[in-house]
Amino acid sequence: MSAAGTDIAVTAKARQAVGGRERAIIATFVLLALAPIAAQAGPQGYIIDLITRMMIFAIAALSLDLILGYGAMVSFGHAAFIGLGAYAVGILASHGVTDFVVQLAAALAAAAVFAFVTGALSLRTKGVYFIMITLAFSQMLFFFGVSLSAYGGDDGLSLPERSRLFGLPLFSSDKGLFYATLACLIGCYLLCRAIVASRFGRVLRGARENPVRMTAIGFSPYRFQLVAYVISGMMAALAGALLANQTGFVSPAYMSWQRSGELLAMTIFGGVGTLVGPIIGAMAFLALEEWLAGLTEHWKMIFGPLLVCVVLFARGGIMGLAARIGGKRDG
Template sequence: MANIDQTTAVGIAAATPRSLAAVLPVVIFGCLAVIPILSTFGAETYLLGIAIRIMIFAIAALSLDLLVGYGAMTSFGHAAFIGIGAYAVGILSAHGVGDALIALPVALAASGLFALISGFICLRTKGAYFLMITLAFGQMVFFTASSLSIYGGDDGMTIYDRSTIAGWDILENDRVLYYLVFLSLLGIYLLCRSIVASRFGRALRGTKENPTRMATIGFKVFRFQLTAYVIAGMMAGLAGFLLANATNFVSPAYMSWQRSGELLIMIILGGTGRLIGAIIGSAVFLILEEWLAGITEHWKMIFGPLLVLAVLFVPGGLIGIGNRLFGRAERD
């Protein structure tokens, strides 16, 4: 009887992380779906604005987690793709092209092309060299945007109207924009899950664990990594497209190395290699940032040490803590 109880306890403990992984996405997306309804009882514009920003950066964090968590490609220039997607919207709008059916494909194509070119070069390096060359490419795009005086230069540019959809200006309604961003996040999350679970995803994880062995058994490691890099770049370009429409503004700051660092912190905070962790990390990061900024103008002096402590003492991120607490509760 004791053996049976022990076996049952082990089985519950082993199943716990899977149970948490199955429940969390439903809870998170369920909460996001009802925020516009709940916002009617409070500061609607403020709440929708915060939630939209969280979801947009969650899309960008998911794309980076696909590289870092599953391909061991730690990029320090990932925000460049966000900026490219945003500038595609801004530049087209400045020339009188404001339809999403044109702007979105251009944003995705531009970010994907830059990912293909930069990835082709960056992926021939490893480790710290890869980190530094992605930073170099990111800064190259940043300074290029800063030098475009016709499009605002350092000051950025204002987008006076949100993108239309087949001529309809439905995105001017904040709730419509909210649900567009929500569906985009849900779609990107499901796409990333499908990629990770596919043969391509398993091969990508293999290149993370032992690229030499993968190459020895016949896998084209470079092709798998470059494909993942381009996919991630296009996802971040989508985030840029949505961000430009949400803020009605584009700026070189969207693609700075600081923004890339923030994306890395988001996925580390949530739990690297756990897709839902990227969403949680984005939410916690941005909510903490907003809350502390409301307390003091020197909020970064508080925020910085908190992030350092989280990285040092929260192994596996917030998802790791949840797994341990959930497992302990099940066993108790």
């Protein structure tokens, strides 16, 4: 009886949490849309640049959450897709193809093929072995990037110019790139939300909870997981294509394992399996990094223990913390 009681309480609380998340994300998007106007008061170029970067990593963290939070696929090689997207832009731009539609199509196609092939192999393993095999594939791509001497090898290559959209230099102004990134972020969020709520998302979550049962009632989790992995990879490649435009530079460092670790950290920092959490988590992560770096040269000595404290004292990351504070206030 008491179990049923807690069940209902938990459901109510979960619904409340989802409502809170919706409010949080709408507020975030509105604040982001207004940011360039507010930034006019301060060092505008710097702030817009920083927030654009934050949003790009928010897209990447969101894409990771789709497979991590809803499919329980811990990818330790997600930075590979960012690298694929960035290199698609960099390589095409160095050959004079500057149209973003073409570049993006190439980036998405490359990511889809890479995700399909590596995903099909990786998903044969489970748990820790999945973590390690995704790491192995991203390391292969990293070293491939290092050996691409025609495109700068280890040093990377600079973009001759930012991408154009249908011939228009839309991205050449920082504000143009900012709003394009914001539009991509909102689009990706809505897409992820729709995927998670759909039948496809339910099967994915079912496979996360109990793959044997899902198989017993007639689903093949493998196929659903693979499709989710491909979608997630393509979304991260979009982030990579935007990142290349934002920095004007592409290098193998985008694909290093530390980057993949950072993406995981951002996602967990925000709250796994909430979609909203990783967006806020990525932005908070980069903002903290930037702020601490301004305080002291040795900011990592503060940032590292902070991450440890988040794990030890704030389970569920920022979203978990917010839910507990909200729960206390309402209850």
